[in-house]
Amino acid sequence: MAPKAGSSDTKGSLVIMVVTILLTTSNVVLCDDNAPIPADKGQLDGWFNQNVGPLDQRKSSLDPSLVAAEEGSKVVKVMQDGSGDFKSITDAVNSIPSGNAKRVIIYIGAGKYNEKIKIERTKNFVTFYGAPGGDIPTLVYGGTAQQYGTVDSATLIVESDYFVAANIQISNSAPRPDGQRPGAQAVALRISGDKASFYNCKFTGFQDTICDDRHRHFFKDCMIQGTVDFIFGSGRSLYLNTELNVLGDSGMTVIVAQARTMDSQDTSYSFVHCDVTGTGTGSYLGRAWMSNPQVVFAYTTMSSVINPVGWSDNMNSKFDSTVFFGEYKNTGAGAAIAGRAKFTKQLNDADVKPFLNLGFIEGSSWILPPPKV
Numbered sequence: 001m002a003p004k005a006g007s008s009d010t011k012g013s014l015v016i017m018v019v020t021i022l023l024t025t026s027n028v029v030l031c032d033d034n035a036p037i038p039a040d041k042g043q044l045d046g047w048f049n050q051n052v053g054p055l056d057q058r059k060s061s062l063d064p065s066l067v068a069a070e071e072g073s074k075v076v077k078v079m080q081d082g083s084g085d086f087k088s089i090t091d092a093v094n095s096i097p098s099g100n101a102k103r104v105i106i107y108i109g110a111g112k113y114n115e116k117i118k119i120e121r122t123k124n125f126v127t128f129y130g131a132p133g134g135d136i137p138t139l140v141y142g143g144t145a146q147q148y149g150t151v152d153s154a155t156l157i158v159e160s161d162y163f164v165a166a167n168i169q170i171s172n173s174a175p176r177p178d179g180q181r182p183g184a185q186a187v188a189l190r191i192s193g194d195k196a197s198f199y200n201c202k203f204t205g206f207q208d209t210i211c212d213d214r215h216r217h218f219f220k221d222c223m224i225q226g227t228v229d230f231i232f233g234s235g236r237s238l239y240l241n242t243e244l245n246v247l248g249d250s251g252m253t254v255i256v257a258q259a260r261t262m263d264s265q266d267t268s269y270s271f272v273h274c275d276v277t278g279t280g281t282g283s284y285l286g287r288a289w290m291s292n293p294q295v296v297f298a299y300t301t302m303s304s305v306i307n308p309v310g311w312s313d314n315m316n317s318k319f320d321s322t323v324f325f326g327e328y329k330n331t332g333a334g335a336a337i338a339g340r341a342k343f344t345k346q347l348n349d350a351d352v353k354p355f356l357n358l359g360f361i362e363g364s365s366w367i368l369p370p371p372k373v
Contacts, residue, residue, distance in 0.1 A: 031061055033359035037240070039299060039329065041273050044241060048220070051358060052367050063195075063365050065101070066162060069125040073103035075373060080111045089128075089139065090115050098122040105129055107373050108137040108168065116141040121159040121193065129373050130167035132200065138169040146183025151211050154187035161215075163196040166370045172205040176227065179251065187211050191235070198222055199370040205230065206247065212237050212269070216361040229257035229289065234267045238361050241273045246305050248280030254312065256286035258293035263322075268294040270355040276334060278305040287312035288319040296347070296355045298328040306334030311341045319343075328352040 031051050038047050055062070055070050077084030078092050084107070086092040092106045098120070105127040117139065119126055130137040141155040156170050174186035188205040194215035202223045203209050209226035212235035219238070224231060225245040246253055255276070260267045274297070276285075283305050286295045311325045320343040327335070328347040337346060345351070358364055 031058060031358070031364035033362065033364040034357050036353070037272050037299075037356045041241070041299065044273055048240075049369075051364070052369055054369055058368075061364060062368075066125075066195075066366055066368075069101060069103045069162065070368070072101075073105060073125075075105045075107055077107045077109070078113075079109040080113075081109075084109065088115060089113050089117055093117060093119055093123070093126070096123045096126065100124055100126075103127060103162075105371060105373055107131075108139075110135045110137055112138045112140055114140055116143055116155060118157040119160050119163065119193075121161075124160045124193075125162045126158075126160060127164040127166070127371055128168050129165075129371055131373075132167045136167045136169055136200075136202070138171060140169075140171040140173050142173040143186060144174045144183055145185040145208075146181075150185050150187065150208060151190050151213065153185065153208075154190035154211060156188070157190045157192070158196065159192045161194045161196075162366065163191070163193055164199075164368075164371060165197075165201050166199040167201070169202040169204065171203070172209070174206075176206040176247075191217055195366040197367055208232060214267070216363075216366075218361060218363060218367055226255075227251070227253050229254055229287075231255060231269065232257040232259065232289065234259040234265070235269070236267050236361055237269050238358070238363070239269065239271045239274055242271070243275045243277055244271070246276065246278030246280070246283045248278050248283040248305050250280075253280065253283040254285075254287045255283065256293075256295050257289035258286065258295050259290045260292045260294050261290045262292055265292070268324075268355075268360075269296070270360055271295075271297045272299055272356060274300045276300060276302040276306060276332075278303065280305055282307045284312045285310055286325055288314040288316060288323050291319055292322045292324070294324040296324075296326040296328065296352065297330055298326075298347075298352055298356060300330045300335070302330055302332040302334030304333040308336065308339035309341050310339075311344055313341070313343060326351065326355070328355075 103125045143153040172186040172188040177184035185208045190211040192213040204225045207228040209230035212233040217237040223243040326345040326347045
């Protein structure tokens with residue numbers, strides 16, 4: 001006979017069913033592209049961990065090629081003392097075959113590596129990993145625009161997809177441009193591949209430190225230092241909890257030069273829970289290098305290094321109606337609204353919503369937590 005509704009047998013069956021569901025779903029993380037980044041910075045890591053779970057909990061929602069690559073990953077070591085598989089990063093990268101479809105984690109030992117590296121577009125799924133701690137490895141070179149052209153002057157050029165870097169410093173050691181030497185711009189990183197992540201990395205240079213060239217990128221817990229246009233390009237990138245250190249003690253200094261030329265282009269930079277630090281008092285958050293740049297700063301602490309005007313139309317008033325320079329709930333002396341350029345947009349909740357989630361870079365299908373080696 002079937003148990004009566006509300007009987008102990010029915011209740012017991014329901015309990016068993018609920019427990020079974022919980023057990024079968026406990027290893028699944030449903031990454032929500034639309035989950036808003038919290039306003040409270042103290043909740044940021046919790047939000048990230050909830051929405052960016054490990055591989056074994058998200059296989060059904062990740063790009064299939066990424067899952068296959070991660071499951072077949074291998075580690076090679078670069079150690080300057082000869083105790084690893086290679087003594088240079090160049091040799092390690094050269095060992096990766098063209099058409100690579102498996103994750104290759106290049107573990108880089110402490111030290112300074114004076115090398116100029118290019119990861120070709122046929123070498124996907126490459127990770128540069130330095131052990132976390134105070135003595136992270138530094139990749140450094142002194143290439144300039146005069147020698148190589150601006151975008152090819154980079155110490156590290158990444159043209160492949162699914163690149164990851166963690167606990168690495170990437171620097172361009174060329175002298176600070178003085179306005180007199182032609183071609184003095186010097187890039188530390190050019191990232192041109194799609195779906196790249198950077199965790200706890202430092203990028204140092206002067207003019208044009210990072211060429212955020214094109215496609216989708218994610219920066220978390222990083223530090224970027226420079227003078228003029230030290231983040232520039234046509235990428236669609238989310239910068240989260242990243243320090244932007246402006247060396248603004250002489251000449252005009254600008255953080256961002258975003259290169260969108262028409263509203264239909266899917267390219268933009270979003271800076272969320274970042275810290276703007278540095279020297280001087282006259283730096284700009286961004287300038288209209290091109291006609292339709294789209295840049296947003298939200299929940300960001302800005303020191304007095306920022307010019308009260310905030311943004312520059314690059315002395316081209318016709319761009320005033322086409323730029324999208326947005327600000328939302330920023331704090332600090334440099335975030336004061338009074339005195340802002342007339343073309344600055346003070347965003348409301350609806351305006352800013354698309355810039356405050358992983359969906360901004362469609363991250364739920366490809367962002368994984370920082371690697372552990």
